[in-house]
Amino acid sequence: MDEFELIDRWFTGRGATRADVRLPVGDDAAIVAPPPGAELVLALDTIVAGTHFPAGTPARAVGHRALAVNLSDIAAMGAEPAWALLGLTLPAVDEDWVAEFSRGLDELARRHGIALIGGDTTRGALAATLTLAGLLPPGTALRRRGAQAGDDIWVSGTPGDAAAGLAILQGRLQAAGEARERLLQRFLLPEPRVALGIALRGLASACIDVSDGLAGDLGKLCAASGTGARIESRALPLSPALVEAAGPEAAPGLALAGGDDYELLFTAPAGLRGAVGALTAGVECRRIGTVIAGREVLVDGAALPRDAGHGFDHFAG
Numbered sequence: 001m002d003e004f005e006l007i008d009r010w011f012t013g014r015g016a017t018r019a020d021v022r023l024p025v026g027d028d029a030a031i032v033a034p035p036p037g038a039e040l041v042l043a044l045d046t047i048v049a050g051t052h053f054p055a056g057t058p059a060r061a062v063g064h065r066a067l068a069v070n071l072s073d074i075a076a077m078g079a080e081p082a083w084a085l086l087g088l089t090l091p092a093v094d095e096d097w098v099a100e101f102s103r104g105l106d107e108l109a110r111r112h113g114i115a116l117i118g119g120d121t122t123r124g125a126l127a128a129t130l131t132l133a134g135l136l137p138p139g140t141a142l143r144r145r146g147a148q149a150g151d152d153i154w155v156s157g158t159p160g161d162a163a164a165g166l167a168i169l170q171g172r173l174q175a176a177g178e179a180r181e182r183l184l185q186r187f188l189l190p191e192p193r194v195a196l197g198i199a200l201r202g203l204a205s206a207c208i209d210v211s212d213g214l215a216g217d218l219g220k221l222c223a224a225s226g227t228g229a230r231i232e233s234r235a236l237p238l239s240p241a242l243v244e245a246a247g248p249e250a251a252p253g254l255a256l257a258g259g260d261d262y263e264l265l266f267t268a269p270a271g272l273r274g275a276v277g278a279l280t281a282g283v284e285c286r287r288i289g290t291v292i293a294g295r296e297v298l299v300d301g302a303a304l305p306r307d308a309g310h311g312f313d314h315f316a317g
Helices: 003-010 059-076 095-111 161-169 177-188 194-199 214-225 240-246 251-257 270-277 306-310
Strands: 021-023 039-048 080-090 115-123 127-136 152-156 206-210 228-231 263-268 285-292 297-299
Touching: 039 059, 059 080, 059 095, 059 127, 059 177, 059 194, 059 206, 080 095, 080 194, 095 115, 152 270, 161 177, 161 240, 161 251, 177 240, 206 214, 214 228, 214 251, 214 263, 214 297, 240 251, 263 270, 270 285
Parallel strands: 080 115, 228 297
Antiparallel strands: 039 127, 080 127, 152 263, 152 285, 206 263, 228 285
8 A cells, every 4th residue: 555545545534524624635735714703723743652652552542642632732722623634654554553543533533523634644753743723712712821829720630540541551550450441541542621621711711731740731831820829739639540550649649740631720710610610511620729929839838840840841861
């Protein structure tokens, strides 16, 4: 199978069918028609074998994750996803692997109404890059900047699960039964919180997705907002699976420092506590702290190191 047969068989027509796609896969470029007055939100992420997922990760999970990491960024902006472009680099054409990769991507795209409208394939080290476009009503975007002293700090889902799942895959953590399966799924098939991001328009004062670890991403949000934060580890929403696998003493550390959760971390005025708590967007949110004046991020009263807010750095020593 050559490059063009591969594209035609496994990527043409993938994702949802959208009336706003005027020219899909098959030409030199795609053409779409955004609704009048809508703002366009663009995100791009690359996942690389051995860096973002271990060797041997099921191809369906790689396809899912390639889209999910971008969907999480779109969710953190409060946008509705619409169109995607895929760049796929393969060491060789393994038709079975590509079929499963395509299936994982297609299933998630259809669930969120995303059309795959083009891209490129090439030979090289295994990697997938997705460019995702979303739509917003003008002036409604969620941003990292905007938190104010006195705002509540919230997080969705159960952070730390994905880090535990990766540790299981790498043999650094042992788990069995339902706990093992849940934690593995949380790493392999993360669920971006698109519906929650949309529901937070007009409620959240600032928002970021948890990709590099809750503590690190909270540091980024605070740096953008010019504020500090105070959170309590006992307030973290820890899943029973994480506590069973890691133990009650280690679980909070995974929730704070582990990455790949793709949950939403956001702030909202304390007066909106009831409205946020009543949201029904497919995931529970937990209030874990308060935005404070200054620049320190405090966990259980202790300040995080200044570089803790940088998150994962691909070029760190």
